[in-house]
Amino acid sequence: DQREKEHAASAAQAALAVVAADPARAARNLAWANAFGTRLPERASVLALACAGDWPALLAARGFDVGTAEPNAALHEAANMHGIVVDPTPPRNVLRRAADASIDGLSMLAFPVLARSAPSIEWLAEAARVLRDSGVLLLAFAREPAALVDALLEASAPTISPDVLMQALLASGFVDTRRIDAADGSMALLARRAIR
DSSP: OHHHHHHHHHHHHHHHHHHHTOTTHHHHHHHHHHHHHTTSOTTOEEEEESOOTHHHHHHHTTTOEEEEEOOSHHHHHHHHTTTOOEEOSOHHHHHHHSOTTOEEEEEETBHHHHHHHSOHHHHHHHHHHHEEEEEEEEEEBOOOHHHHHHHHHSSOOOOOOHHHHHHHHHHTTEEEEEEOOOTTSOOEEEEEEOOO
16 A cells, blocks of 8 residues: 555656646646636536646636545645645545536546546536536546556556547537647547536
C-alpha cells in the first residue's frame, strides 16, 4: 500500500509539472469554457470531473456553482490551491450519489480515464440521469493530470472513437451533439440533454 501511494504521488508530481508547462492549456480551457458556459443558465450548478483545479476555478469565476472530485491526494491538494472545494472520493461515486435532474452542466475533461473505472455507456447514462432537461455535457480527451497519472500507472488506456461516442451520446438521451476540438488538437464533444 505504501509503495502504491508513493507511485501515485510521483506520478501526480510528474503530471502536474507537465500540465504547468503546457503552453496551449489556457487557450484550450478558455475556448471550452466559452462553448460550455454560454449554454448554461446564470448561477448554474456544474459538476467538473477528471480535471485539474484551474478548470473548475475558471467556471466558478463565471458565477457557476462548481463541484469537483479527486481521489489522488497530491492532485486533490493541487486542486484545493485554486480555492475550489474538492471531494476526495472517486468521480464515479460523486456522480452516482447526485440526484436525478439535479445539475445544469457536467464536464469530464479526461473522459478516457473515467471510462477505465466503468463502461463509457454507463458514464453517459449517469450523465443523462443527473442533468436537467437541456443540461450541457462536455466530454474531452485532454491531457489533464488524471490522464497523465493514469498513463504512468496503468499499462494502457482505453481508446474510444469519437464517431462511436457521438452515437452513444444520441442513444443515451443527448441531442445537439457536436465536436469542439481545441486548436491544439485536443478532442472534445459538447451535447445537450434532451427534454424528457
